[in-house]
Amino acid sequence: MSPRAAAAVALALSLAAPHAALAQEITLSAEQREYYFLVNEPVRLQVLVNSTHAGTVQGTIVSVFEQSAGGAQISRSNSNSVSVAPGESAIDVDLGTHAAPATMSVDLLLSYVEDGAKLVDLEPLVVHVVEEDAASQNVPSPTSATSQEAQLAQPQQQGGQQAQNAQQRLQNSQLAQDSSALRDEIREQIRQDAAEQEGILESAMASEEVAALHEELLERGYTPSSQSASASPAAQEAQDSQDAQDGGGQDGGAQDGAQGAQDGGAQGDSGSFELAYENAEGQWATIEGEVEGGEVTSAEVRTQEELDAALEALRAD
Incomplete structure (x- = not known):
C-alpha cells in the first residue's frame, strides 16, 4: 500500500472510530x-x-x-x-x-x-x-x-x-x-x-498533508468530533449549469443528473472543509483547508489554546 493510501485509510478509520460503538443517526x-x-x-x-x-x-x-x-x-x-x-x-x-x-x-x-x-x-x-x-x-x-x-x-x-x-x-x-x-x-x-460535500471530505482524508496534521492533533490529546464541507461557488455554478443543460424529460433528467454527478466526481470536487476536534479539557481544534479539483491546496490547524494565547499577548501589549 502506498504512503498516500495508508495515510487516507488511517485518517478515515480514526475519524470513524469514536462513532463505531452504536448506530449514528x-x-x-x-x-x-x-x-x-x-x-x-x-x-x-x-x-x-x-x-x-x-x-x-x-x-x-x-x-x-x-x-x-x-x-x-x-x-x-x-x-x-x-x-x-x-x-x-x-x-x-x-x-x-x-x-x-x-x-x-x-x-x-x-x-x-x-x-x-x-x-x-x-x-x-x-x-x-x-x-x-x-x-x-x-x-x-x-x-x-x-x-x-x-x-x-x-x-x-x-x-x-x-x-x-x-x-x-x-x-x-x-x-x-x-x-x-x-x-x-x-x-x-x-x-x-x-454528494459534493462528501467528495470534498474524501479528498481531504486522502491527503498526506491533512493526515499529518491529524496525527499531530492526536498526539496533542485531541479526538475527532465532527466534520463539514462546502462546495466552492464556481463548482456550484458549474453544477447548476450542467443541471440546466440536462433538464429534459423527468426520467431523462434523473438519469442525466446521476451521470452529471458521476462526471463531476471524476473531474474532482472543489470547496472548503473543516475537521473538528476536542480534548479532555473541552478545548477545540480544527483542521481547515481548501480542495481544488480533488486535490488539497491548503490545510492548517487552529486551536483554542493558540487563540487564547494570542489574545492574552494582545492584552499584555
Whole structure:
C-alpha cells in the first residue's frame, strides 16, 4: 500500500472510530401529522430532533412551505445552516398569523455528511387554520423520520410506498399537484449538495498533508468530533449549469443528473472543509483547508489554546 493510501485509510478509520460503538443517526419527529389553529392565532410548530452522533453535526435544513387559501396557491422554501448537538433538541417553525381560513403544508429536510451523505426527510405536516373548534381537532398522531443514505436521482417509479403516501397526503390536503414536483426538485438538490460535500471530505482524508496534521492533533490529546464541507461557488455554478443543460424529460433528467454527478466526481470536487476536534479539557481544534479539483491546496490547524494565547499577548501589549 502506498504512503498516500495508508495515510487516507488511517485518517478515515480514526475519524470513524469514536462513532463505531452504536448506530449514528439523526431523527426528526412531530407529535401530530395535522394541526389546527384558529384564525388570528399565532401558528407555531415544534419539531423534535434526536441525534445519537457523538459530536455536533453540521448540516443544512430546508423548509418547504405551501399554502392554499381562497383558491390561491403559494409555494416557497428556505435553507439554513444548522448545528445538531448530541441528544435531544428542537426546531421551532413559525408560520405567522392568518386572518382567514387556510391550509398549509410544511416539509422539513435535513442533510449532512457523516460517514457518507445523509438525508432526513420528515413527511409533510399539514396545518389547518379554522374559524372555530380548533382545540378538539388536535389529536396525537406522531410521525418521525431517521437519516438515510442520500441517493442521487431516484426515478419516481422506484420511490416505493413512502413516495406514494406522500403524494396521497398532498392530494388529501388539497394542495396543488405541482407541490410534489417542487419537493422532488429540492430533494434532488439536497442530494447533489451532500454528494459534493462528501467528495470534498474524501479528498481531504486522502491527503498526506491533512493526515499529518491529524496525527499531530492526536498526539496533542485531541479526538475527532465532527466534520463539514462546502462546495466552492464556481463548482456550484458549474453544477447548476450542467443541471440546466440536462433538464429534459423527468426520467431523462434523473438519469442525466446521476451521470452529471458521476462526471463531476471524476473531474474532482472543489470547496472548503473543516475537521473538528476536542480534548479532555473541552478545548477545540480544527483542521481547515481548501480542495481544488480533488486535490488539497491548503490545510492548517487552529486551536483554542493558540487563540487564547494570542489574545492574552494582545492584552499584555
